[in-house]
Amino acid sequence: MQDNYPDRFSCRDRNPHISSDVHNSTEIPAGDVKPALTTVMQAEDLTKVYGDLTAVDHVTLSVEKGELFGLLGPNGSGKSTMIKMMTGQIRPAGGSAHVLGIDVMTDPVGVRKLVGIIPEQETPPSFLTAAEYLDFVGAIRKIPDIGERAAWWFDFLDFADKKDVLCKDLSRGTRQKLMFAQAFIHTPELALIDEPLINFDPIMQDVVKKYLAGYVKDGNTVFLSTHILEIAEEICSRFAILHKGRLLYTGATADLGDRHLDGLFLSLVQKERHV
Amino acid sequence: MFELFFAMVKEEWRVHSTIFGNLSFALFPVLIFWIALMGSFLLPVFREALPAGNLSIVIHSTFLMLGFMVGAFGLLGTEVMNRRFGQASLLSYSARSLPLSERVIFTTFVIKDTVYYFFLWVFPFGLGFAVASPFIGLPPVVPALLLLTLTLAFLYGLCVIFFLSTVYSRSKKILGVLLLVIAAGIGGITVLTGTNPARFFPPLILFTDFSWEMLAVSCTVILLLFVVSLLLFSPDISGTSKHYQNRLSPLTRKLSFFPSPPLAAKDLIDLSRSGSLIGQTLFSFLIPLVVIWFFLSVLSGYFPPHGLLLMFSCVTGVIASTMYTWLTMFDTFGAYACLPVSVRTLIVSKITSFSVLQLIPAFFIAATALLSGEGLYLFPALLLCIPISFFSLGVTVWLTGLSPSVLVYDVKVMVTYLALSGLAVTLMSGLAFTDPLYSLAGLLLLFPAWWFMRKGMTRWESREQPGF
Incomplete structure (x- = not known):
C-alpha cells in the first residue's frame, strides 16, 4: 500500500490497509466550498413521473452531516431516480431538493462540483484507460495533484495492474472500482452512491465498507442506495425505505433494537403490496 | 434463425x-x-x-x-x-x-x-x-x-x-x-x-x-x-488486456487553448482508438463523396462553367457536417452525468473538435480542385464547403443536441434538417453559379450557424438528456 497519499483525503485510521499515524488532518482541497450546514441534503415533496408511472411520489427526507444514510427498496422502487434527481441528472416533476445548500434544479452542475457520485451503471468512457479516466476526472474537477491521488486509489482498490487497460476491456468489478475511485478522488463532503458494492468480491466489499465507515467518521456524509439489507444494517446510521416511489419508513439503525432490518423491510413492503 | x-x-x-x-x-x-x-x-x-x-x-x-x-x-x-x-x-x-x-x-x-x-x-x-x-x-x-x-x-x-x-x-x-x-x-x-x-x-x-x-x-x-x-x-472480443500509454494528460496540455481541453483530448483519443478517424473518413466521407463526384459529373453539362466543383463543394459541406455524429455516436451524456459538466459545455467541446475535423473536407476539396484542374476556384469552393458544413452543424445541434445519429429518424427532425440544409445549398450554389466570387457570401452563413448553435445549446441544456 502506498504511504505517500495526501492524508487529508483519506481515512487511514479506519482502513486496515493504511497506517494509522497520518489521519488527523482535515485540510480541505483548494477550491472546494464547504458551507457550514447541518442538513447536507434536503428533499421536499420530490416527485418524478415517467408517462403513467410515478417513479418517485412526493418524497420528503433530509440527511444530516456525518451520516451514512441508506436508501433501501426493492428493484424499481425509485432509489436510482432519487439519486439522479438529487444530483441534477434528471429534473423532478414536482417538489424541491437542496444539496449542500444548493438548489439542484437551478444549479445542477454546482451540486455535481461539490459531491461525489457513483451512478447506477458503471459507464466510464470506453476508449480511455483507467488511468486516463481518473486524469480526465481530475482535469474536469481541477484537482492539482490528480496523479498522486490516482496512484493511491489504484493501490488501495488493488487494480494498479489494470490502470493502462481500456475501460471497455475492464471487468465489471474493475469498472466498479474505477467508478468508486472517481467518486471519492476529490474528497467530497457528500457522496451519493448507487449500489457501490454489488460487483465487488467479499474482500473488496470489506475494504470498501471500512472505507465508508471511516469516511463518515471524518465528518463527511454518504448517501447510499442499495437493496442489499445486510450491508445497510451493517454500515448505515440511518435509513429510509422506498417502495413504488413512496417513502414507507425513515429511522435510525440503532433504533431497530432486537429487530432486524430485513424483517422490518419485508413487513412494510408486503403490507404496502396488500394495500 | x-x-x-x-x-x-x-x-x-x-x-x-x-x-x-x-x-x-x-x-x-x-x-x-x-x-x-x-x-x-x-x-x-x-x-x-x-x-x-x-x-x-x-x-x-x-x-x-x-x-x-x-x-x-x-x-x-x-x-x-x-x-x-x-x-x-x-x-x-x-x-x-x-x-x-x-x-x-x-x-x-x-x-x-x-x-x-x-x-x-x-x-x-x-x-x-x-x-x-x-x-x-x-x-x-x-x-x-x-x-x-x-x-x-x-x-x-x-x-x-x-x-x-x-x-x-x-x-x-x-x-x-x-x-x-x-x-x-x-x-x-x-x-x-x-x-x-x-x-x-x-x-x-x-x-x-x-x-x-x-x-x-x-x-x-x-x-x-x-x-x-x-x-x-x-x-469483437472484449476483455483483452492490451495496455495503452497515457495520452490524455499530454494531449490536454497541448490543447490548452481549447474551451475544454480534457473533453477535446478525450474526443481525439476516442476517434483514434475506436478506429473512427480512419474508418469514418473512409466509409462515411471519402467513398460516398468519390461516388457523388462521379454521379454529379454525369450532370456537369447542366452546370455553368466550374459549376461541378462548386456544386460538389456544397454537397461536401453537407456531408462534412455529419462529422458531428462521429463525435457523438458512442459518447452519451451518461458518461458525464457524475461530473460537473453541463450539456452546453459538452456541445461547445464537440463543436470545437468538429472544427478541427473540418481540416479533412478542406484538404479533400483542395485535392479535388487541384486534380480536376480547377485550382483557381479553390478559394470559392472552400468558402462554400466550410460555411455550409457549419450551417448544417448549427441546424443539427439545434435539432438533435448530443444525439444526432438517433434523432435523425424523427420525421420532424429529418424534414427540418433537409429543408434548412437544402435551402442553404440551393442559395449558395445559385449564387456561386452566377459568379464564383459570390461564394464569399458563404461567410454570411456563419451567422445563422452561430444562432442555431446558441439556440440548440439553450434548448438542450433545459431538457433532460435522453438515455440512449
Missing part, C-alpha cells in the same frame, strides 16, 4: 418507437412515401430540364448512398456491436447466453438490417412512385422495375461498405491496396472508354435496358460480397 430474425426486427422497431413514440416513427415511411408521390407528380416538369436517364442516375445514386449510410452506421468491422448498441443489452449479444454463434447472430443481424431498412426507406419510395405513375402516364412496369433497381442500388451500397469494413477490420493494408485497385480500375475505365464509370452501375443498366442476365449478375455480385464479408467478419 427465423425466431431470432423476427425478434431482432421487433427489437429494432421498439428501439426506434421507444425513442420517438410509435406514431411518430410509424410516420417515417409515410413521409418517404409522400416525398416520392409528390416528387413523381413533378416529374413532367423535371423532364424538360433533365432527361429521364440522368434523373434515374440521381435517384439510383441516392439509394446507393442510403446503402452506404446504413452500412457505415451499422457494420463497421469489429467495433460494430459496441458502436451500434453501446452498453445496451440487445439480442445481438445473445451469443453470451444462448447456444448461438457470433457468426449466426451477425448474419441474422445483417439480414434484419437489410429487410428493416428496405421497408423503412426503399419500399415506401417505390410505392409512392407506383401510386403516382398512372397519373403521369407511366406504364405499371416502370415503377416495378424502379423498385427492383433501387433495391439493388441500396443493396450494392450496403454490401460494398460491409465488405470494405470487414476487410478494414482484418487488415488496413489490404484495404488500402484494394481501394487503390478499385481506383485504378475506375480510372482505367474512364480513360479507355471515355465514359463516366457511373454509367456502368448495374442497377442503372438494368433500369435503362433490362435483361435477366444483368439481373443475375447483379444479384450474384451482391450475394458474393455479402458471403465473403460474413466469412471475413471477426467478432
